[in-house]
Amino acid sequence: MSKKVAVVGVGQTAFTRSCGISIREHCFEAFKEALEDCGNLSTKDIDASIVCSAPEYDKQRTPAGLITEYLDLNPKPTFLAEAICASSSVGTRIAWAFINSGLHRVVAIIGFQKMSELTSAESQERMLRGADIMWESPFGSMMPAYYAMFARAHMHQYGTTEEQMAQVKVKSGEYSVMNPKAMFRKEVTVENVLKSRVITSPLKLLDCCANADGASCLILADEDEAKKITDTPVWISGLGLASASISIGSRKTVASLSCAFEAANQAYQMADLKPKDIDVAEVHDCFTIAEIMAYEDLGFCKRGEGGKLIDSGETYVGGRIPVNVDGGLLSKGHPIGATGGSQIRTMVLQLRGDAGKTQVERAETGLVHNIGGIGVYGSVIIFRR
């Protein structure tokens, strides 16, 4: 490993139900904020960009070309990286390799999704085609259906309860009101969750994250550039990326996500850290059960004890391992390509000590867990200040 790589700038739009502007404008907003966050870095200082998004939500094809022209990044290299909901984490991995290898010094990772152009039916149709269209989609395999299956398996195998899942949303709501960029900013009770409309039993409306429009931007740099740009670089110290079968029938279990477990092992090994060394984490809570599974896949508790961990309060600020103290996907909304970038932004603010009311004291090491699809792609990245 030849060069250290740091996140030196972060930006994010507010996540909303309907941004009402074009994808280029939306990306511009996040990019501009990231440049300003780097002490007004110029576009000339960016050596390359990676655009991260899941296709078919808006009509523009090959968006990297369109967006980078608008951001004044021609003739710098650009392309699209896609791993559905984990796209901008994959972009971060690629940027790390570009910088570590010396190919580039400063790289921008621009994640976006504009989901409001689709009707609900169109959105569901896209979701179906994210599963195996030959062998699974015909059976109506939607995201809530898969995660409901995961939840049932977890309940059956470990005794996890609907109340415990609801507790994940309660925590999310508590922090959402402190995040001005979150889409839903409201505290909720366990009862609110349990009484919300059933989507796919056992998941209720408030157990699910929501489609959103949003963009995020991360700027990564090598050690020399990082030190010129900022006094508070946040270093990437561990990277993990793994895959699991897209067909659910081929998995050994549906009570955990093997891609997350594999990716976490890679990241811990590269960073030479253990789960107990992590001070704060962002995990992919697309559904409440997903956060509980993440606790276990990441080693924050033993297998099967994720329900107990949320009950214990140890994943709140002040606890042993605060998780999703920005409200997570459940409150922020989930604009697919922008989500990983938003998680990493939160982590960077935490490790800089700039997280305001949700600051985890003496946070030195943070972990970001970002899942693509139904656990097909799993990314875990560990950061140190």
Place this chain on the structure above:
Amino acid sequence: MSKKVAVVGVGQTAFTRSCGISIREHCFEAFKEALEDCGNLSTKDIDASIVCSAPEYDKQRTPAGLITEYLDLNPKPTFLAEAICASSSVGTRIAWAFINSGLHRVVAIIGFQKMSELTSAESQERMLRGADIMWESPFGSMMPAYYAMFARAHMHQYGTTEEQMAQVKVKSGEYSVMNPKAMFRKEVTVENVLKSRVITSPLKLLDCCANADGASCLILADEDEAKKITDTPVWISGLGLASASISIGSRKTVASLSCAFEAANQAYQMADLKPKDIDVAEVHDCFTIAEIMAYEDLGFCKRGEGGKLIDSGETYVGGRIPVNVDGGLLSKGHPIGATGGSQIRTMVLQLRGDAGKTQVERAETGLVHNIGGIGVYGSVIIFRR
């Protein structure tokens, strides 16, 4: 630059009008051939894969998950890289960085496109949405229309003729009959080209490449692994990638592709070579005019003298700089995501001395030029045996 990176295995399906099989089967065929080309490497030896394809030609979304499951590559990392027609060259760049940085040792780049699922009208609609859908697509901006504009500009500015463009296709036809994987395997005359149906003046049917189904696979490895796997590694010695504005109106000229020129400069500089040092080249001849522009953008002749270069015969085997002696896109067909991989495969065979009847004698250094869209993305990669 810490580690040398080699191509150690290549595979490709025949490119056809309609493969009649699923994308996973098609990719399997190319992957299997690449593994066999590596002396029966096992899937266990592959550390990561990058799937390269342009979305929306077939119905499967997030194909990386689907394909890598079928290729028995779980739980290895995977994702999609997209730069339209330059996707698998971008995949190669990313794989180089992964290996050079030490993150992975052996990486498979799997490019594919199944274009036969769409009707002609659907295919045209996709093409339109590859331009700026807000400001250009509404005016009917199709690929042949753009390249016809490039051709007119080149004719006006440099006196290039339709006969010279036709000569590019004549060369393509001559080599196509020696390439068993080419879609069109037929010699043609200048007259055949000139008398073929006008598509967008001055481009006739035989000036244009055609949609195709196809898959390609490249296996890259670091120096230690490469030497274990093969006696004939082909080393990557220069990488260039650049972008240009997606909106044609913002370009300074339409008689050349600035992204190709920029990418070539980067690649020559990294390889410490000059155009005259290149022994054989593969260029992105999506239209006959594109090959003529490539000669100039790559420095094989002076600006404006591309027409004279094809006339001179120097781009045939035995000439000063043989170009597209596998028939190029014009004869092979252009299955978007697979095209760059096919070009690199040809180059690897040339530099190994395994190119049969089209072998360029004493070829030691080769260049692959791969363009995405209307010159939005340009990749140039230089290889050495």
